[in-house]
Amino acid sequence: MTVNINSGPGALDVTRGERALVIGVDQQSRSEGRSAGARLDEAVGLAEAIGIDVVGQRTFRLRAPRPATLLGKGQVEEIAGIAKGNEAGLLVVDAPLTPVQQKSLEEQVGTKVIDRTGLILEIFGERAATAEGRLQVELAHLDYQAGRLVRSWTHLERQRGGFGFLGGPGETQIEADRRLIRDRMARIRRELEHVKRTRSLHRGRRQRAPWPVIALVGYTNAGKSTLFNRMTGGEVLAEDMLFATLDPTMRDVKLPGFDKAILSDTVGFVSDLPTQLVAAFRATLEEVASADLLVHVRDMAHPDRDAQREDVLGVLAQLGVGPEDEGAPHQIEAWNKIDLLPEDERAALSTEAVRRGDVVPISALTGFGIDALREKMAECLRRDSQVHEMRLPVTDGGKIAWLHARGDVIEQQTRDSEVHLQVRLSPENWARFQSL
Numbered sequence: 001m002t003v004n005i006n007s008g009p010g011a012l013d014v015t016r017g018e019r020a021l022v023i024g025v026d027q028q029s030r031s032e033g034r035s036a037g038a039r040l041d042e043a044v045g046l047a048e049a050i051g052i053d054v055v056g057q058r059t060f061r062l063r064a065p066r067p068a069t070l071l072g073k074g075q076v077e078e079i080a081g082i083a084k085g086n087e088a089g090l091l092v093v094d095a096p097l098t099p100v101q102q103k104s105l106e107e108q109v110g111t112k113v114i115d116r117t118g119l120i121l122e123i124f125g126e127r128a129a130t131a132e133g134r135l136q137v138e139l140a141h142l143d144y145q146a147g148r149l150v151r152s153w154t155h156l157e158r159q160r161g162g163f164g165f166l167g168g169p170g171e172t173q174i175e176a177d178r179r180l181i182r183d184r185m186a187r188i189r190r191e192l193e194h195v196k197r198t199r200s201l202h203r204g205r206r207q208r209a210p211w212p213v214i215a216l217v218g219y220t221n222a223g224k225s226t227l228f229n230r231m232t233g234g235e236v237l238a239e240d241m242l243f244a245t246l247d248p249t250m251r252d253v254k255l256p257g258f259d260k261a262i263l264s265d266t267v268g269f270v271s272d273l274p275t276q277l278v279a280a281f282r283a284t285l286e287e288v289a290s291a292d293l294l295v296h297v298r299d300m301a302h303p304d305r306d307a308q309r310e311d312v313l314g315v316l317a318q319l320g321v322g323p324e325d326e327g328a329p330h331q332i333e334a335w336n337k338i339d340l341l342p343e344d345e346r347a348a349l350s351t352e353a354v355r356r357g358d359v360v361p362i363s364a365l366t367g368f369g370i371d372a373l374r375e376k377m378a379e380c381l382r383r384d385s386q387v388h389e390m391r392l393p394v395t396d397g398g399k400i401a402w403l404h405a406r407g408d409v410i411e412q413q414t415r416d417s418e419v420h421l422q423v424r425l426s427p428e429n430w431a432r433f434q435s436l
């Protein structure tokens, strides 16, 4: 039996357990710094993340992309043969397809076809857990779908669960679908506005919380959740599955010299993230923007680790928290999974890390380097800090407690009804303190 993964209007009709072929496209221009094999594995991982049964996978080399089908004629015939032989009902193409290419491939291969963007949207559609996340994903889905509504495509739209009824007299199916999509998008935007307003109220309250916040960011499957669990004793889902985490989670973390700090686990990034989804990320990643420190967790055993790093920095920049953005949190890198590397490479990375100073090699799995990472986090939170002298009325217990939590209290004396303090504070915290 097949179950519809998405039943909302954004659904692309991919079904769990569906037998599928995953096709990689090796194009010179798109493969910079990546191995075709690792890329194909990732696409298979994405498909498996929503329960698609991958019955065949293969990368095709592309010399000159054909406008009609992207792939060459012989290649399309070959794929059709493989699909038939494996009784596949779905073809996943790990590349962006134009609506026309998608339609031609569906006809010539004889299966449904989705591209990488469609696949990622499916995953997010299935996983989004918060009201806001669901709305953002639905919006992205509709936006993607609207672009796919092309003339002469009506029969397919119906098949894939278009809105399925005609509008007024003389209105074509496509026009009706377009209008419905537009209306629905407008409604979602209004709902989102409302959710956002509510959230910023909550956030206003949280921002006054005196604890420093550290956010883990990184490519999907890099080990963020494993590290989060190790450092906080938490039990979030950490699995060898792409996009295991979609909603941010926060928990207390122990850091040397800090009464309390908060660690935030976040959704992973992936290359060629659909632009429609970046907005969805922005919403879930507001925690990241308001964090005091970002720890970029990297899978150092991955063949594409450098390309992945670029992807992550690219998305962070789109979110306005790239290393160059003004007011963005400090960033360090945690070089994870070094237990998987041979001894000599591990040694080389350790030397490099010492030289750079903003990097800590770790293994979230074995616990190697975690204490050093705690030290580094604490050091960064204290960086640029200055000692401030102040006097507060003894009755101001809230502010005094705040200073103890956020800063490093070097000296404290009570004279008459005043408390004299010497406190080391980061510039951010000093600014916060003044607005308390």
Ligand SMILES: Nc1nc2c(ncn2[C@@H]2O[C@H](COP(=O)(O)OP(=O)(O)OP(=O)(O)O)[C@@H](O)[C@H]2O)c(=O)[nH]1
Residues within 6 Å of the ligand: 218, 219, 220, 221, 222, 223, 224, 225, 226, 227, 237, 238, 239, 240, 241, 242, 243, 244, 245, 246, 266, 267, 268, 269, 336, 337, 338, 339, 340, 362, 363, 364, 365, 366
């Ligand atoms: N060998 C090894 N495996 C690790 C290490 N850290 C994490 N893993 C494995 O990597 C896989 C992914 O780990 P997660 O913690 O779920 O990764 P994530 O970054 O949270 O991934 P998403 O939530 O999907 O973005 C799991 O199978 C982990 O067991 C490590 O240091 N060494």
Ligand SMILES: [Mg+2]
Residues within 6 Å of the ligand: 224, 225, 226, 237, 238, 244, 245, 266
């Ligand atoms: Mg995770």
